[in-house]
Amino acid sequence: MTATTAPLVFSGYDVSEETLLRLYEELLRPRLIEEKMLRQLRGGVISKWFSGIGQEAISVGCTLALEPEEYLFTMHRNLGVFTSRRVPLERLFAQWQGKAAGYTKGRDRSFHFGTPDHHIVGMISHLGPQLALAAGVALWHKLRGEPRVSLAFTGDGGTSEGDFHEALNLAAVWKLPVLFVIENNGYGLSTPVSEQYACDSLADRGVGYGMRSLSIDGNNILEVYSTVRQLAEEMRDNPEPVLLECRTFRVRGHEEASGVKYVPPELIEAWTARDPVTNFADYLRQQGLLDNAHQETLEAGIQQEIETALAAAAEFSPVTAHTATEVDDLFAPAATPVPHPGATVERRFVDAISEGLREAMRAYPELVLMGQDIADYGGVFKITEGFVEEFGRERVRNTPLCESGVIGAALGYAIPGGKAMVEMQFGDFVSCGFNQIVNNLAKLHYRWGQAADVVVRLPVGGGVGAGPFHSQTMESWFTAVSGLKIVYPSTPEDAKSLLLAALADPNPVLYFEHKALYRSLTGPVTEGFTPGELGRAWTVREGHDLSIITYGAGVHWATDTVRELGVDAEIIDLRSLAPLDYDAIRATVRKTSRVLVLHEASLTGGFGGELAAWIGEHCFEDLDAPVRRLGSLDTPVPFAAALEANYLPKGRLADAIRSLLAY
Structure with a gap:
């Protein structure tokens, strides 16, 4: 990234004096927390830190531009999101110290967590997968007629991942109100952007997805705040995704142990001169809104907040391992649904699955089906044939060919309270969505208590002459992964009842259905809403x-x-x-x-x-x-x-x- 000496220009924005002062306070708070955490890191109180110093304007500007009920999907350097949403500092500190009072109870570190009370969903280390989750949340709002947007952060390095492209394409095709924010800070760990992409600007990528895209100065708090506020207002009225590149720079290492030896010193000097906190403070002084006494009062107040919260965190008990608790927290509690059985009829295996899906769609208005060709065409095995006529296109959704993006969107849709079923056209194709299943779906509840109410249907098995890529049965890929429920019926009755049980369960369920049984096997099936019991042979x-x-x-x-x-x-x-x-x-x-x-x-x-x-x-x-x-x-x-x-x-x-x- 080329060093720039262009000064930050804060004039010309329609922002009240009250908002200007609030923006400054919210910029200052994460800066002072970071400075304290760097000292704590050196003192061994915390074990790792990913610094966002110099990038605070993006987190703070985006957060304050949105409504409190709108979801934000964060990355390593978005401390300003958490502080601007007033996440309790003592719990943040407990999280970073690995204590039980932290948001992951010591099970994950740094910003790898979410807090539903603050409408924040944290990252996993794979970076790209969270973008599709933001699309899923946006789908939830859109289907409910709620004028809200979701906002997902990613870095310049993350835009090279396939999940970035899948999420943007899915959001564009479905016209979802997602704001994808790229924090282009010059380096993916030590890899410069010149080795990450060949386009002039990452905003150029939006054109390929048919979405609006902009590139702004990420160090200018007023440009970020005003741009995001305007975009959010427009997106609430006219749902569509937008790609926003925020140009900034990482003046410290990827994480503190990495250092910055690979960065030319003149780059750090040039971007340090464009520091978003000190430059904005100078602007407020020029406008007569800030003086030394006011600034000292602000800093003293925030530092007292920090010390008080650190003292509270110090009183929290250290983690104590209890095997029963660890195992119990793997899954969200599942209520037993009340069955409403009818007469017993003969059904083919494939028809029993279809009937189970219909009953679930009638029982759960929040349930949405996603998959390739499942709408008018009814899916390649015709299991959802006729569903569009009964339930509509909003709930029976054709998807692009992007298994990872669709599974991620299904998970995102579940976060605010939805239920989702994803049909793999063939079970073999689940390999393209493997990461979302084993690292997002499977680990979410264990990490921070968020239910992942998603069923993935997998047509599997041989005996039909379909060859190496349409005949596998891959249950052992997933039985080694804690946090997944796995169902494999053999009769029409079980095909229906266990599917209903899977859809009733608030946890991720992989539902294997054998293609060779679809039309060759017929048996008695109980009509009506008849969920069975998972885990019973x-x-x-x-x-x-x-x-x-x-x-x-x-x-x-x-x-x-x-x-x-x-x-x-x-x-x-x-x-x-x-x-x-x-x-x-x-x-x-x-x-x-x-x-x-x-x-x-x-x-x-x-x-x-x-x-x-x-x-x-x-x-x-x-x-x-x-x-x-x-x-x-x-x-x-x-x-x-x-x-x-x-x-x-x-x-x-x-x-x-x-x-x-x-x-």
């Missing part, structure tokens, strides 16, 4: 000689094979992989003493390994034979029918049963 068939523990299509493979062999096998359908019904597993092991764990995914790394390990650890005395696992080959899923049949474990199941019985 079902005994498909009683038996005494061995137990087959499985789920999904494996239930049907096991049933058919046991019938053909005429063996006295017990078949357990897990139905939910998280939470897992350990009592049912223990009971069947005690009953038969022989266990075959069957799943469709490749054997190595499959969920069967976890099941076998648990049985070996907890049920060893009940076993008369080693736990046997059977899965697909350790290859990608092949396309040709003969190759796919060889890949899947069904053809090897009979031999596996005979071998286990003969042990």
